Amino acid sequence: MADHTLVTALRRYEYNDVLFDEQAHDGVTFRIATYEGALLTAMRAMLRERAYDVCEMSPTSYLIARQAGAPLIALPVFPFRQYALGQIVARADSAVRDVRDLPGKRIAVRTWAQPTALWVRYYLSDYLGVDLSGVTWVFxxxxxxxxLKRPEGAIERRGQTLDGLLASGEADVAIGLRHVPEGCRTLIADPQESASAWTRATGIVPANHLVVMDAKYAGTEVPDLVCQRFETVLRDYLAAHGTPASGVIADLERINPELDPLPNGRRANARMWEALVSAMVAQGMLEPVAEPLALLHDWEPARA
Known part of the structure; x- marks a missing residue:
């Protein structure tokens, strides 16, 4: 088997250290690229100039770019998932006591297409039936x-912080705060049980990141080899370590202990992917998509 050396931009998680060893494994060598700051820097470089062969990025950014004609392949590999229901935050002295109070309020998020905020909006509107049409979004x-077109009436506060907007009163609610600031509270009393109930009812485990490749590799063996390498590293880690005390896997298994925390492959992710595309269409980020799964590489993991 020929070895394919691929310039790769990834985020490090508790389970994927082996991906950073820059050694040949099963036909691929990941030559790890460095980037400044957050993964967002690498995502932008991949979207604008295809700076890497392989790049971790948000599925929302991929789908928007792909519909606009970007030559990218989305692999059915999702290295980071999270439930963000505990990240819907208001000030403790706010009149907003519950998610049912959100209509007509000012809600701060980092960006419109950020998966964290998109999945929360999907949960609120599609699962709970909260009407978000009158919300003023603050970015x-x-x-x-x-x-990317943002909602009508949106307020731009570039360079400010979500907790700062809450503190100043410029936003009534913020979505995307992993730690609740002093003097604030979450709007969902038991986010872990709420997340578990959502998945039991819908089968959806939200994905925040996937892996994309330059489309120059379409029709070759390389996308399948890359998928299988990610899968092998994950399964080897789980076999050796079980559930870690903290990290992505631990957070997911606390909510859904009976489920595979990070399922890869198109079949296992079909329901989530179709829900993601549907949410993006409903929220004005995509034009209608006839076959959502056609935008996800057709690969299934080989299990021993």
């Missing part, structure tokens, strides 16, 4: 894909 950063 603190630019979306990775240039030119």
């Amino acid at each position: 603190v950063a630019d979306d990775p894909v240039p030119g």
Whole structure:
């Protein structure tokens, strides 16, 4: 088997250290690229100039770029998932006591296409039936894909912080705060049980990141080899360590202990992917998509 050396931009998690060893494994060598700051920097470089062969990025950014004609392949590998229901935060002295109070309020998020905020909006509107049509959205950063249309009446507060907007009263609620600031509270009393109930009812485990490749590899063996390498590293880690005390896997298994925490492959992710595309269409980020699964590489994991 020929070895394919691939310039790769990834985020490090508790389970994927082996991916950073820059050694040949099963036909691929990941030559790890460095990037400044957060993964968002690498995402932008991949979207705008295809700076890497392989790049971890948000599925929302991929789908927007792909519909606009970007030559990218989305692999059915999702290295980071989270439930963000505990990240819907208001000030403790706010009149907003519950998610049912959100209509007509000012809600701060980092960007419009950020998966964290998108999945929360999907949960609130599609699962709980909360009407978000009258919300004023407040943004603190630019979306990775240039030119994405934001909701009418949106307020731009670039460079400010979500907790700062809550403190100043410029936002009634913020979505995307992993730690609740002093003097604030979450709007969902038991986010862990709420997340578990959502998945039991819908089969959806939200994905925040996937892996994409330059489309120059379409029709070759390379996408399948990359998928299988990610899968092998994950399964080897789980076999050796079980559930770690903290990290992505631990957070997911606390909510759904009976489920595979990070399922890869198109079949296992079909329901989540179709829900993601549906949510993006409903929220004005995508034009209608006839076959959502056609935008996800057709690969299934080989299990021993």
